[in-house]
Amino acid sequence: MERSASVLFLVALAASACSLVMACSGHSSKSASSAQPMTRPTLIYSSIANGRAIFDTGKDLDGVKIVAQASPAFNSCEACHRADGSGGRRFSDGSVSADLRHEALVVQQKHPYDLALLERAISMGFDNEGKPLDKVMPHWRLSTRDLHDVTQYVLFGLK
Numbered sequence: 001m002e003r004s005a006s007v008l009f010l011v012a013l014a015a016s017a018c019s020l021v022m023a024c025s026g027h028s029s030k031s032a033s034s035a036q037p038m039t040r041p042t043l044i045y046s047s048i049a050n051g052r053a054i055f056d057t058g059k060d061l062d063g064v065k066i067v068a069q070a071s072p073a074f075n076s077c078e079a080c081h082r083a084d085g086s087g088g089r090r091f092s093d094g095s096v097s098a099d100l101r102h103e104a105l106v107v108q109q110k111h112p113y114d115l116a117l118l119e120r121a122i123s124m125g126f127d128n129e130g131k132p133l134d135k136v137m138p139h140w141r142l143s144t145r146d147l148h149d150v151t152q153y154v155l156f157g158l159k
């Protein structure tokens with residue numbers, strides 16, 4: 001009696017696992033095909049990928065252009081800080097674009113940048129010591145998500 005009960009249980013388990021697999025591979029899922037199409041698949045959406053798009057092209061993955069408080073001399077981070085974040089571009093007011101790589105922003109700093117300090121620098125123009133940055137560095141006006149993502153990319157995506 002006990003044995004046949006456990007056999008039954010195993011059979012039931014196998015059947016439900018099988019139907020789960022079927023649903024996952026999309027064979028029998030009528031509801032999945034009638035669901036609303038998603039514009040951005042949330043499960044594979046990546047902050048770093050969005051941050052990188054903003055950094056390199058000045059547009060997020062939805063194609064939204066980044067803007068700043070005053071119209072910036074260049075529209076992407078890369079244009080001033082270079083694709084690898086190494087910076088070193090000279091501007092007519094004597095400023096030089098900062099090196100944004102991990103070594104410069106974290107390792108060599110008395111008060112290393114973290115996400116919050118970096119978001120402040122990017123959106124408000126204050127460095128990690130609270131000093132105002134040169135005005136060539138735009139005060140970016142990004143959505144909460146875009147600001148977060150480009151900051152993640154600077155902190156964790158650049159070498």
Ligand code: HEC
Nearest residue numbers: 073074076077080095096097098121122127133134136137
């Ligand atoms: C028009 C050129 C320009 C663009 C575009 C630009 N920056 Fe900058 N950025 C600068 C300059 C110049 C500095 C150095 C300012 C200073 O030394 O006071 C700087 C400084 C910074 C700093 C402070 C680093 C430190 O050492 O304290 C961060 C962070 C930064 N930029 C991030 C970004 C990000 C992210 C973007 C894109 C959303 C961006 N910048 C776009 C010119 C630019």
